[in-house]
Structure formats: C-alpha cells, structure tokens
Amino acid sequence: MKPPPFAYHAPTQLDEALALLERYGDDAKVLAGGQSLMPLLNFRLSYPSALIDINRVAELSYLRQENDQVRIGALTRQRTIEFSELVRRQLPLLSEATTLVGHLPIRTRGTIGGSLAHADPAAEYPAVALVLDAELVLQRPGGQRSVSAEEFFVSYLTTVLAPNEIVTEIRFSPAPPTSGCAFEEVARRHGDFALVGVAGVIDAEGEQCRTARLAAAGVGPTPIRLRTAEDILVQEGVTEQSIQRAAAKAAELVEPDSDIHASADFRRHLTEVLTRRAIQRALERGRERRA
Amino acid sequence: MSEPNEHSQARPVTLRVNGTEHRGQVEPRKLLVDFLREDLGLTGSHVGCEHGICGACTILINGEAARSCLMLAVQADGAELMTVEGLAPQSGGPPALPGKTGQLHPLQTAFWEHHGLQCGFCTPGMLMTAYDLLQTNAAPSEAEIRAGLSAVLCRCTGYQGIVEAVQAAAETLRAGEEDQ
Numbered sequence: 001m002k003p004p005p006f007a008y009h010a011p012t013q014l015d016e017a018l019a020l021l022e023r024y025g026d027d028a029k030v031l032a033g034g035q036s037l038m039p040l041l042n043f044r045l046s047y048p049s050a051l052i053d054i055n056r057v058a059e060l061s062y063l064r065q066e067n068d069q070v071r072i073g074a075l076t077r078q079r080t081i082e083f084s085e086l087v088r089r090q091l092p093l094l095s096e097a098t099t100l101v102g103h104l105p106i107r108t109r110g111t112i113g114g115s116l117a118h119a120d121p122a123a124e125y126p127a128v129a130l131v132l133d134a135e136l137v138l139q140r141p142g143g144q145r146s147v148s149a150e151e152f153f154v155s156y157l158t159t160v161l162a163p164n165e166i167v168t169e170i171r172f173s174p175a176p177p178t179s180g181c182a183f184e185e186v187a188r189r190h191g192d193f194a195l196v197g198v199a200g201v202i203d204a205e206g207e208q209c210r211t212a213r214l215a216a217a218g219v220g221p222t223p224i225r226l227r228t229a230e231d232i233l234v235q236e237g238v239t240e241q242s243i244q245r246a247a248a249k250a251a252e253l254v255e256p257d258s259d260i261h262a263s264a265d266f267r268r269h270l271t272e273v274l275t276r277r278a279i280q281r282a283l284e285r286g287r288e289r290r291a
Numbered sequence: 292m293s294e295p296n297e298h299s300q301a302r303p304v305t306l307r308v309n310g311t312e313h314r315g316q317v318e319p320r321k322l323l324v325d326f327l328r329e330d331l332g333l334t335g336s337h338v339g340c341e342h343g344i345c346g347a348c349t350i351l352i353n354g355e356a357a358r359s360c361l362m363l364a365v366q367a368d369g370a371e372l373m374t375v376e377g378l379a380p381q382s383g384g385p386p387a388l389p390g391k392t393g394q395l396h397p398l399q400t401a402f403w404e405h406h407g408l409q410c411g412f413c414t415p416g417m418l419m420t421a422y423d424l425l426q427t428n429a430a431p432s433e434a435e436i437r438a439g440l441s442a443v444l445c446r447c448t449g450y451q452g453i454v455e456a457v458q459a460a461a462e463t464l465r466a467g468e469e470d471q
Contacts, residue, residue, distance in 0.1 A: 001341065005298035008319030008365060038361040039342035042322070051319070055366060079355065083427075103442030104427070105349050105356040105420060190441035 003041035007050040017054050017166060018141045024050045026163045031055070032075060032114030035106050060113070060168060063087065070174060074113020074167045082107060090174040092285075093132060093181035093201060097124040100183065103191040113167040116152070119159045122193040122218035124183065126153055129170065130223045131199040131215035137169040144168070153222035179203035179211070180286025184274040185218075188261060194218050195262045196270040198226075198250070200278035204286060207237035214246075214275060219254035219267050226250045229275065238283060247276035304368045308333065309377025317364045324348040326364035327374060335375040335415050339444075346443030349416040350374045356423035356442075375415035378422065397463040398422060398456070407456035409447035416443040421457045429465055433458065 011017040021028055029048035031037055032055070040046040054060060060075035063084055070090050072081070081087050082098040101107055101115070101124050115125040116136065129136070129149035137146050138161060152159050161167065175181060185197035197217035203210040212233040214226040229246040236242035256267035301316040308331060315330050322341075327333045327350075339345035341360045348360045351373040378396040398418050401407065408414045417440065424431060424439035431439065436457045437450070445453060 002322065002325070003320040003363075005318075005320055007298055008302070008363075010365070034361050034366075035343060035358075038363075041320075042341045042360065053363075053366060102343075103346075104423060104439065105346065105358055105442050106343060108352070108355040108357040109361065190438055 001042055001044055003038075004044055004047050006041075006048055008053065009050060010053040010056050012056045012058070014057055014059055014139065014166070014168065015141075017052055017057055018139060018164065020050070020052045021164045021166065022141050024052070028052050028163075030117070030166060032117070033077065033110040034114075035102065035110040036114070036118045036120070054166070065090070068173065070172045072112055072170045072172070074117075074169060075111050076113075078102075078107035078110045078112065078115070079104065081112060091132070091172055093175070093183060093199060094128055094172065096181070097128045097183040097199065100124050100185060100187075100194070100197075106191075112170055116149075116170065117159060117161060117167050119153055119157050119222070120193065121153075121156055121220060121222050122195075122197070124185070124194070124197060124199075124217065127197055127199045127215045127217035127223040128183070130225055131201055131213045132172050132175065133213075135171040136167055137171065138162075138165045139168045140165045146171075150225065155221040158221075175201045175213075176203050176211075178205065178286065178290055180282040180284065180289060182278045182281035182285060184278045184281065186270050186274065196256075196267050196274055198271065198274040198278040200275070200282040202233065202238070202279060202282040202286060204233075204238050204283060205290070207239055209233045209238050212246075212279075214250065214278065216250065216254055216271055216275070219256040219271055221255075224254055226253050226275065228253060233279070238279070243276055243279050246279060247272045250275035302365050302368075304364055306367050306370050306372060308372045309374060315364075319363060319365050321364045322360055323362040323364045323367050324350075324359035326367075327359065327372075330364075333374050333376055337412055337415055339412070339416075344444070345413070346416040346420060347413050349419045349443065351419060351423065354426075356420050373419075375418055378418060396422075397467070398425075398460040401456040401460035401463065402453070405456035405459055406452040407448065408453075413443050413445045417445065417453055421460065424457070425461055425464060429468075430461060431457075 009020050027049040031051045031053040060073045062073040078101050088095045134149045135146050181201045183199045185194035187194045199215050201213045212230040216224050229249040232246040251268045251272040254271050256264045258264045305314050337347035339347035343358045343361045350359045380394045420443050
C-alpha cells in the first residue's frame with residue numbers, strides 16, 4: 001500500500017519544528033530516519049494529519065565529547081555511530097549494539113533519537129541507553145528538560161515525551177576504562193528484532209566486582225534493568241557460581257509475553273543464557289582492555 | 292488543523308540520478324521508489340514489501356545504500372542517487388561478456404557468471420547492497436558477505452551463487468584497484 005495523505009513540513013531549524021509540533025499537537029508525527037514510521041504509513045497503520053520531517057534540521061546531527069560525556073545529536077544516523085572512532089573508543093557497547101540494528105541500508109537512514117523515541121522494547125538502543133544510564137534531552141517550545149533512560153521508557157512504544165517535545169540529544173557517560181561490555185542477542189534471522197537481547201557492562205578485577213550493570217530487551221513492555229542480578233555480582237564477586245545465580249535471577253526479573261515468534265518460557269530461558277554470556281564476555285573484554 | 296489542499300499539494304523536487312539531473316512535481320506522500328519508477332521511468336528498482344524487509348528497492352542515496360520505499364520523494368530533493376541502471380559504465384572498454392555489446396559492472400558480470408540470479412526480482416537490491424558492502428569492506432569474509440546480504444531476500448537461489456558472485460566481484464575490484 002501507499003501512505004495516506006498528510007500535510008508535509010520540512011523545517012530546517014529546531015525552533016521551526018517545535019512551533020509546528022505545538023501547532024499540530026497529537027495530530028503530527030515527527031519523521032526522523034523513517035525506518036519504523038514509513039512502514040506504518042505504507043501499511044496505513046498510522047494516519048497523522050501532518051508529518052514534521054526533521055531530516056533537514058542539521059543542528060541535530062553531531063557526535064562530540066563534552067565534560068566527560070559523549071553527546072550525540074538525536075538525528076545522528078546509526079551508520080555514522082557504527083563507523084565513529086569516538087564511539088568505538090568511548091562507548092564500545094553502543095558500537096557493538098549498532099551492528100545489530102537492522103541491516104546496513106536501514107542504519108544509513110535510522111537515527112539514534114528516532115529509535116529511542118519509538119521505544120520498541122525489543123530494540124537494541126533502548127537497552128543500551130538504559131544500561132549506560134544515558135540521559136535524554138527533550139526540547140519543547142521555550143524550554144528543555146533532561147530525563148534518564150530509566151524514566152524515559154514508560155511502556156510498549158510509549159515514552160514520557162509530551163506531544164510538543166522532541167528528543168534532541170543523548171548524553172552518555174563512558175564506562176570506566178577498566179570495565180568490559182557485551183551485547184548478546186538471539187534473533188530468528190540476521191537483522192531481525194531480537195527475541196531477547198541482554199546488555200552488560202562490568203567493572204571487575206579478579207573476583208572483585210566494582211560495578212555491574214545489566215539490561216534486557218524484548219522481555220517486557222520496556223527494556224528492563226536487571227538490578228537484583230547486578231547486586232549478586234557486586235556482593236558475591238564474580239565466580240562461576242555467582243554468574244549462574246545472577247543469570248537465574250535475571251530470568252526471574254523479566255516479564256516476557258508469548259507471541260508467534262517465541263513463547264514466554266523460551267524468552268525467559270534465553271534471558272538466563274544471554275545474561276550468562278553477556279557477563280562472561282564483558283569480563284573477558286575487561287581483561288583484554290586492562291592487559 | 293491543516294488546510295484542505297495542504298495534503299495533496301505537489302512540491303518541486305530536483306535530484307540527480309546516475310549523474311543526470313531530474314526535476315519533478317510530487318505529492319508529498321509519494322515514495323521515492325515510486326517516483327523513480329513512475330515519474331522518471333527508472334523501473335530497475337523493484338517494489339517488493341514496502342516496509343523495508345525485502346530490500347528489492349535498495350539504491351544508493353548520497354553514496355550509501357538505503358531503502359527507497361522508506362523514503363518520500365520530497366526527502367530526496369537535492370540528493371545524488373544511484374540506481375541499478377547507473378551501475379554499468381556508460382561507454383568505453385571491451386564488452387564485459389562475449390557476444391554482447393553492453394558494458395557490465397564487475398558485480399553484474401560476477402552475478403552472471405556465478406548464477407547469482409534466477410527470477411531477477413531481488414537482483415537490483417542485491418547488486419546495490421553488495422556495492423555498498425564492498426565500498427565499506429573491500430575484502431569481506433564469506434560470513435561478512437552473508438551478514439551484509441541478509442539485508443535482501445532472495446526466494447530462488449538459496450544465496451550460494453550470490454555469495455560466490457560477491458566474492459568474485461570483490462577480487463576483480465581489488466585487482467582493478469591494484470592496477471591503478
């Protein structure tokens with residue numbers, strides 16, 4: 001099918017885009033990379049009265065280091081993130097996860113802000129933002145606020161974004177240089193949304209675990225931070241037994257649904273397996289980085 | 292909220308396709324692939340699934356592979372596009388295949404020689420995706436080729452011939468680079 005008619009606006013300034021959002025409110029959709037919205041329009045699952053295409057708002061596309069943070073403009077393409085040396089060095093988890101987002105031709109257009117604002121709980125970026133304690137800058141006409149990834153995701157495809165707000169920037173604090181990270185997922189086909197994904201960032205030396213951060217995708221209405229599993233690693237140290245216990249705990253913390261792709265039980269099982277693998281690989285990477 | 296004719300009002304679009312400038316008037320909701328096929332007569336890019344899964348409509352937008360079914364034609368205003376029609380060199384050099392007069396790109400020759408197509412529906416997408424893969428990774432492993440080509444679905448070949456074709460084209464292109 002083809003998209004339904006809509007009023008089309010392609011502002012070149014953020015202020016202009018925000019004024020249009022204010023004018024249309026809930027009737028408008030912001031078009032970023034379009035890799036989720038365009039299919040919805042083509043299939044007429046979405047009927048916005050207006051499209052506000054922000055692809056020409058150049059001020060939203062950048063990648064820079066500032067005050068110990070890596071700040072990424074919301075319109076930055078996934079492809080740019082994938083090939084960025086700065087991201088590879090400072091945010092290796094984001095680098096790795098990006099190669100799992102769709103396929104290269106999808107990442108050419110897809111943006112980081114669009115992926116987060118779309119808030120598909122099975123997507124990679126929401127889980128990465130959650131596990132790295134990212135902050136999102138939300139701009140509205142005449143003001144802005146900053147929310148943590150943990151506050152940002154509310155439910156399936158639902159965030160705290162108000163109808164007159166746009167995600168403009170994502171701020172990441174790089175994990176300590178002594179830490180290691182890993183993104184593990186199982187998908188039916190290469191490039192599909194994952195059945196389950198687990199992101200881990202662990203700072204450990206020997207058995208002593210200074211910090212552990214874990215999050216799972218595809219197993220609930222939002223990405224889920226696996227805090228009690230993290231606590232097991234920090235309190236007991238990293239041993240074969242504690243990794244097992246943390247992985248088993250992770251499977252208890254998630255709330256997967258059954259659908260045509262996988263049963264809830266299978267997703268729970270995958271959560272345990274992938275959490276274990278993510279922890280083990282993050283520890284390995286940490287050892288390699290410290291060596 | 293919006294004025295009644297705001298929706299269907301055609302907008303001017305100027306873009307370059309395979310080195311040639313084109314101008315048109317398009318309704319904002321017209322997909323880029325439909326503009327290429329219906330307005331410009333470039334029917335090499337195929338419309339398959341219309342939701343970014345099958346990859347048959349893949350073209351290069353400012354040098355990078357992307358789905359032309361997930362972009363509006365108005366979004367391509369000012370862009371430089373390359374479609375499968377622009378892959379073969381326009382003139383010069385000996386014929387790529389015995390008994391044929393036309394030129395083929397090394398990828399096209401390799402698809403021919405390694406049976407990289409049967410019905411041909413996915414072929415434009417395969418070629419443009421492989422083109423982008425080889426410009427980001429000149430010497431991909433078989434696994435990397437398979438991962439790269441997973442962006443396009445083929446229902447005929449079982450992929451083996453396509454993977455071999457891309458391996459062969461990568462070698463030809465690398466050898467060509469060394470000659471220069």
